[in-house]
Amino acid sequence: MISKVFPKIHAEGYKFLVIFGIATLVLYFFSSFLGLIGLVLTIWCYYFFRDPERQSINSEDYLVSPADGEIIKVEEVNGPKELGLENKKMTKISVFMNVFDCHVNRSPCSGSISEINYFAGKFINASMDKASEDNERCYYKIKNSFDEDIIVVQIAGLIARRIVTECSKDDVIQQGSRIGMIRFGSRADIYFENYKPLVKLEQKSIAGETLLAKR
Numbered sequence: 053m054i055s056k057v058f059p060k061i062h063a064e065g066y067k068f069l070v071i072f073g074i075a076t077l078v079l080y081f082f083s084s085f086l087g088l089i090g091l092v093l094t095i096w097c098y099y100f101f102r103d104p105e106r107q108s109i110n111s112e113d114y115l116v117s118p119a120d121g122e123i124i125k126v127e128e129v130n131g132p133k134e135l136g137l138e139n140k141k142m143t144k145i146s147v148f149m150n151v152f153d154c155h156v157n158r159s160p161c162s163g164s165i166s167e168i169n170y171f172a173g174k175f176i177n178a179s180m181d182k183a184s185e186d187n188e189r190c191y192y193k194i195k196n197s198f199d200e201d202i203i204v205v206q207i208a209g210l211i212a213r214r215i216v217t218e219c220s221k222d223d224v225i226q227q228g229s230r231i232g233m234i235r236f237g238s239r240a241d242i243y244f245e246n247y248k249p250l251v252k253l254e255q256k257s258i259a260g261e262t263l264l265a266k267r
Contacts, residue, residue: 062156062233064216065101072097096151103156106260108228112197115160115247115265116228117257118204119240121149126249132203134169135191142203142243145264147257149240155233158260159194160242161202162227165219167193190215192231203243206234228260 061069072094080087108116125146131137149155169191188208193201206215217232219225234240247265251257257264 059099059102059104061098061101062103064233064235065097068097068101069094100151100155102154103230104154106158106228106258108158108226108260109263110162110227112162113267114263115202115242115244116158117147117251117259117262117264118157118160118231118242119147119149119257120153120155120259121147121240121257123251123253123255123257124148124239125241126251126253129243131243132191132205134171135167135193135203137201137203137243140245142245143247143249143265145242145249145251147240147242149234149238154259155235155238156230156259157204157206157232157234157240159192159225159227159229159231160204160244160264161194161196162225163194163196163202165192165221165223165225166195166201167191168217168219168221170215170217188215190217190232192219194225198246200245203241204231205241205243206232207239207241208234 076087076090076094079090123145125144127144128141129144131140131142171189190206192204196202208215214235215232219231242264244265247267249265250263
């Protein structure tokens with residue numbers, strides 16, 4: 053019960069809590085009302101950086117969601133050109149994370165990370181289509197047990213200014229393992245083949261737990 057009310061937070065959050073806390077004290081010095089606003093924002097900051105434990109299905113026959121948020125795209129597209137997959141047809145599912153969602157991202161499957169590619173970019177609203185190609189983003193190519201490539205893309209949003217990576221090339225990871233986070237509003241895309249989508253538009257997903265697709 054205590055862990056739900058006061059969840060542990062991601063390491064990236066501590067410096068922001070200090071900044072928000074100091075700002076709250078300064079605001080309170082000038083006005084109790086402004087101090088109250090600062091306190092509310094500090095509480096929000098704490099919950100934004102929450103990093104709860106998740107339980108994955110641990111099955112190679114399923115892909116789990118890489119992010120908390122809302123399903124905004126389920127479509128057949130060409131693979132990411134940044135990884136040389138532009139001539140391959142793949143299924144793409146996009147999850148939009150608003151500023152109230154947990155922003156810790158997780159691996160949809162078990163496997164080995166064969167490639168990580170970061171690209172600097174713009175900060176367009178992450179719910180827009182062109183965010184996938186124009187925004188700051190990081191690509192993870194994960195080789196699953198079927199020798200297939202599962203692609204996860206972290207995409208920075210309108211407010212986000214940093215993508216944090218928590219794994220490295222050649223790491224062997226488990227389904228639901230943390231791969232990184234994005235600060236302050238963003239989106240995660242997943243590309244795959246040979247799985248059938250199980251989710252629909254506007255459905256809410258939970259990173260590491262919601263079943264996105266099945267073989």
